Amino acid sequence: MKPELSLTARSTWRDPVPEKPAGPGRFFWAGIVGVVAVACLALLLSSGQLRAPAVFGPYSVSVPLDFKAYDPERWAIMNAEDYRTALKIDPTLPDPASVGYGDATAMPPADPALLREEAFVGPPAKPYVFRGVTALDRERAHYCLTAAIYYEAASETDDGMRGVAQTVINRVRHPSFPNTVCGVVFQGSQRAGVCQFTFSCDGAMARAPERRNWLRASRVASAALGGTVFPKVGLATHYHTQAIWPRWGKSLVMTNIVGAHIFHRWRGRWGMPDAFRAPYPGREPVPGPYLPLAQQLAILKDQGLAPGAGPAPMLAGPAASLPDVAPAPLPGAMTSPATVAPPPAAAPTYTDPRLNQSGQIREEFSKSGEWKD
Numbered sequence: 001m002k003p004e005l006s007l008t009a010r011s012t013w014r015d016p017v018p019e020k021p022a023g024p025g026r027f028f029w030a031g032i033v034g035v036v037a038v039a040c041l042a043l044l045l046s047s048g049q050l051r052a053p054a055v056f057g058p059y060s061v062s063v064p065l066d067f068k069a070y071d072p073e074r075w076a077i078m079n080a081e082d083y084r085t086a087l088k089i090d091p092t093l094p095d096p097a098s099v100g101y102g103d104a105t106a107m108p109p110a111d112p113a114l115l116r117e118e119a120f121v122g123p124p125a126k127p128y129v130f131r132g133v134t135a136l137d138r139e140r141a142h143y144c145l146t147a148a149i150y151y152e153a154a155s156e157t158d159d160g161m162r163g164v165a166q167t168v169i170n171r172v173r174h175p176s177f178p179n180t181v182c183g184v185v186f187q188g189s190q191r192a193g194v195c196q197f198t199f200s201c202d203g204a205m206a207r208a209p210e211r212r213n214w215l216r217a218s219r220v221a222s223a224a225l226g227g228t229v230f231p232k233v234g235l236a237t238h239y240h241t242q243a244i245w246p247r248w249g250k251s252l253v254m255t256n257i258v259g260a261h262i263f264h265r266w267r268g269r270w271g272m273p274d275a276f277r278a279p280y281p282g283r284e285p286v287p288g289p290y291l292p293l294a295q296q297l298a299i300l301k302d303q304g305l306a307p308g309a310g311p312a313p314m315l316a317g318p319a320a321s322l323p324d325v326a327p328a329p330l331p332g333a334m335t336s337p338a339t340v341a342p343p344p345a346a347a348p349t350y351t352d353p354r355l356n357q358s359g360q361i362r363e364e365f366s367k368s369g370e371w372k373d
Contacts, residue, residue, distance in 0.1 A: 117232070121255045122265065123273050124231035125170055130181065133282040139329065140284035144182040145169075145221035146214070146328035147287075151199035153259065154213045160259030161217055163233045165224040167263065170237050173276040176266075177237070180281065181225075186288030192299045200289045203296040218328040232256055235271055236263035 073089060080086035087093055132138035148168055153160045171177040171184045178184050188195040195201035224230075233239075234255040240246055241260050252264035253271060265271040289296070 117256070121232060121234040122253075122271075123234060125166065125173070125229050125235055125276065126273060127227040127229050128169070128173060128280070129227040130169075130172075130225045130280055131282060132284060137282055137284045140287055141181040141225060142218070142221055142328045144185040144284070144287050145225060146218045147205070148185045148197055148199075149217035149220055150209055150214055151204050152197060153261070154210070154217065156259040158216070158220060159230075159232065160261065161220045162224070162230040163236070163239070163256075163258040163261060163263060165220050166230040166233050167236050167239055169224055170235055170276060172280065173278050174237060175275070175278045176270070179278045180284050182284045182287050186290060189288045190290035192291060192296065195289075201291055201296060203293060203300050205289060206293045206297060215327050221328060232258055233263040235265045235273065235276065237266060237271075238264040 077086045077089050077093070080089065083093075083096060130141060132141055145165060145168055149161045149164050152164045168181065168184055172179060172181055178187055185197060186195070186200050187197075189200035192201050199205060236255045238248070238252055239261040240249065242257070242262060249262075249264060251267070253267055255263045255265050257263070266275070269275060
């Protein structure tokens with residue numbers, strides 16, 4: 001027998017069965033609230049902020065202690081007159097002579113002014129000896145550094161000269177500048193107004209140097225090239241006189257004021273000791289200036305400026321002793337080939353003796369290329 005199929009029609013007046021929502025239901029959110037409440041209660045109980053009710057007994061904490069309020073033996077040892085008396089009380093006391101305190105020497109007291117200066121200036125430069133490949137390279141480096149010291153700080157004290165020398169040395173060791181002494185000193189001197197050191201493009205080198213200060217600058221340069229560090233300027237790579245304050249000074253960190261100059265270093269890691277690791281190749285280029293002095297003076301004359309014009313630096317501080325070394329050569333002995341004017345070029349000729357009437361221009365073409373009035 002086939003089972004009978006019984007179908008009942010849905011009543012037309014009833015509403016359709018509502019569809020279930022797509023999101024989580026009320027039981028899900030109730031479970032979340034319950035879990036959060038249990039976690040908060042457990043946290044309060046573990047931190048001790050929520051104590052058990054008094055019906056479970058008083059709240060107490062047990063801490064093991066081994067403490068004597070008064071120990072007569074220890075007190076007698078501390079008040080003993082000498083080591084022998086204390087040793088009678090406690091034979092296990094160590095011998096003070098075995099520690100070695102008797103051989104120790106007291107360190108001299110630190111100078112507060114020196115500590116304050118070190119904190120203000122920053123870390124000093126690392127010693128570095130500049131060795132040229134040949135004797136000519138060493139002579140060029142000595143001359144370029146001496147010229148920078150003399151024309152920038154000739155009338156200052158030895159410390160003022162050392163500050164300029166240390167700045168040049170720091171630039172040679174920094175990857176932002178040329179890695180030679182002459183390259184740093186005469187950087188940009190082939191163009192008027194863009195040189196790094198103003199004496200190399202303002203006509204100041206036209207003045208013959210004064211012998212006494214030139215020899216003093218030469219000894220400072222020799223000591224700096226030999227590895228002597230001047231810590232009062234730190235890792236300074238820039239400086240300017242106290243009479244001005246350039247715009248680039250705000251982007252740097254001031255290290256110190258020595259003589260007539262204010263010294264600055266780079267910000268961040270570029271001004272830390274690890275950045276000054278550029279190797280010195282030992283090959284020095286031809287010393288400058290790379291713009292002839294006659295052309296420098298002509299440019300300054302048109303601008304109405306006198307060569308070497310500017311505020312005179314002031315002397316300050318005691319003079320320090322300098323090593324007795326061979327002097328650097330004078331500027332006349334290190335003249336750059338770039339300063340010699342090249343001979344005038346001969347006028348070009350277009351004649352050819354092998355051709356008849358070569359180089360002559362016909363009358364109708366003699367005025368070709370001229371403007372008509």
